[in-house]
Amino acid sequence: MPGIDECLLEAMVLPGARGAAVVDWTSGLALGTVGESPAGDHEASAAETAELARMAAEQPSFGEGGPDDGPGVEDVIVSARNGFHLLRFVETGIDSTVFLYLWLDPEEGNLALARLRLRALAERLVLT
Amino acid sequence: MTTRTDGGTTTDGMPSLRRLAADRATGVLYSDVGAVYLTDGEVVHAESSAAPGLDELLARGGRLAADCWQQAVRDGGARGGIARRLVDSGRLSRGELEICHLFALFDAAFFVLDASPGAVRFRAGAGHWLGPIRAVPAGAVEREVRRRRRLLDRLWPHPAVDTSPVRRLPEPSTGPGRGRVPRRQRDVLELADGTRTPYAIARQLGRPAFHTLVDVRRLAAAGRVATPPPATPPPRVPPAAPASAGAAVPSPAVPSPAGLSPRRSTEKNPVRLHAVVTDPDVELLRRLRDALEEKL
Structure with a gap:
């Protein structure tokens, strides 16, 4: 069973992966980081992506407050000039607000593959 | 040792x-x-x-x-x-x-x-x-x-809400506090009975205290919980005898x-x-x- 670092290193094996992080979206804390950061500073990037994650997670249109009480959002994907930014929400048994973040190169990255891989990593990070 | x-x-x-x-x-x-x-x-x-x-x-x-x-x-x-x-x-x-x-x-x-x-x-x-x-x-x-x-400080620059009992306010009829409260903040709001502090709420929910402070400050900014006057929490108390450690x-x-x-x-x-x-x-x-x- 992987810890945070093993999980991030596995994400970096993906083609075009430039950087990855495990982030808490309530506080904006970067729990672990690897590789490059689009802002040049992992902690600043974590705070920015956390804000986006929170906005998405709290919208009823995206399933917040649904019958199962879990987070409705599974992924947030931002396509930008500097690459793809993938956020994968992690469902933990503890009361947490954690997501996996992956920054992909726009030329080399494979968005579909990365999304599937990130989902699998998020599930292995915790017991399901 | x-x-x-x-x-x-x-x-x-x-x-x-x-x-x-x-x-x-x-x-x-x-x-x-x-x-x-x-x-x-x-x-x-x-x-x-x-x-x-x-x-x-x-x-x-x-x-x-x-x-x-x-x-x-x-x-x-x-x-x-x-x-x-x-x-x-x-x-x-x-x-x-x-x-x-x-x-x-x-x-x-x-x-x-x-x-x-x-x-x-x-x-x-x-x-x-x-x-x-x-x-x-x-x-x-x-x-x-x-x-x-x-x-x-950016969310709501009133530290008094961090340590005071959290008191729920009626939903305002206008303004930013109108409308639904996100689920995690709603969990906090439901425990805001006027006696529990943010720390007590955090323990009850099994969440970190800082996360609860974030939610309480957001709720206070939205006018959903009361903001006590700044005099309520005592300021930082200086050490009893700073000269003789x-x-x-x-x-x-x-x-x-x-x-x-x-x-x-x-x-x-x-x-x-x-x-x-x-x-x-x-x-x-x-x-x-x-x-x-x-x-x-």
Whole structure:
């Protein structure tokens, strides 16, 4: 069973992966980081992506407050000039607000593959 | 056990942490509200009477039954191997343990380093019975504490809401507070009965105290909970005798007078933070007793 670092290193094996992080979206804390950061500073990037994650997670249109009480959002994907930014929400048994973040190169990255891989990593990070 | 104090009398834990990190020190930096544990200059754990502990985050979140925690404490606690025991038991993943541990570490470090009302002191050589889980560079802890302070101030610049009982307000008919409250904030709002502090709400929900402060400040900014006047929480209390540090340092085994910080009033057993540095077995027994009492 992987810890945070093993999980991030596995994400970096993906083609075009430039950087990855495990982030808490309530506080904006970067729990672990690897590789490059689009802002040049992992902690600043974590705070920015956390804000986006929170906005998405709290919208009823995206399933917040649904019958199962879990987070409705599974992924947030931002396509930008500097690459793809993938956020994968992690469902933990503890009361947490954690997501996996992956920054992909726009030329080399494979968005579909990365999304599937990130989902699998998020599930292995915790017991399901 | 070798003990010493570094004579630090600062009211701010940051300079002490920086100096200890530069010296690659091993030991515990503690104040009246908690303790930060260092190994070779890196932060390996933190505890605070203002923040729920790792066991509470794991248990209250429903992840780990209390008996499983106690079993791990019995099997591995005295030898500092509790982290490995918890994961080996198959009831908790390595990832979850690390996430929860970092939540608890940064949560407690925030209160010790940002809000300690008195002097911080250092005791060299003391370890923590939890054993190694994940070490964090002291610089990262310091940056995060400062970022958290800025975040709270940006959300709603009224620190009084952090320590006062949280009182729900009727939904306003107009303005930003109109409309639905996100689920996690709603959990907090439902417990805002005018007597529970954010810390009490955090414990009840099994969430980090800082996360609850964020929610309370957001709710206050939206006009959903009351913002008490700034006079309510006492300002930072200066150390009793800043000029004579040696005399002012209380014995770690004796709790200093209550009431220095409003956060301490909700803590059942403030002494437990410091007992751990002198005798881990006593601390184990104490925690077991607390856990058993809570189950009754």
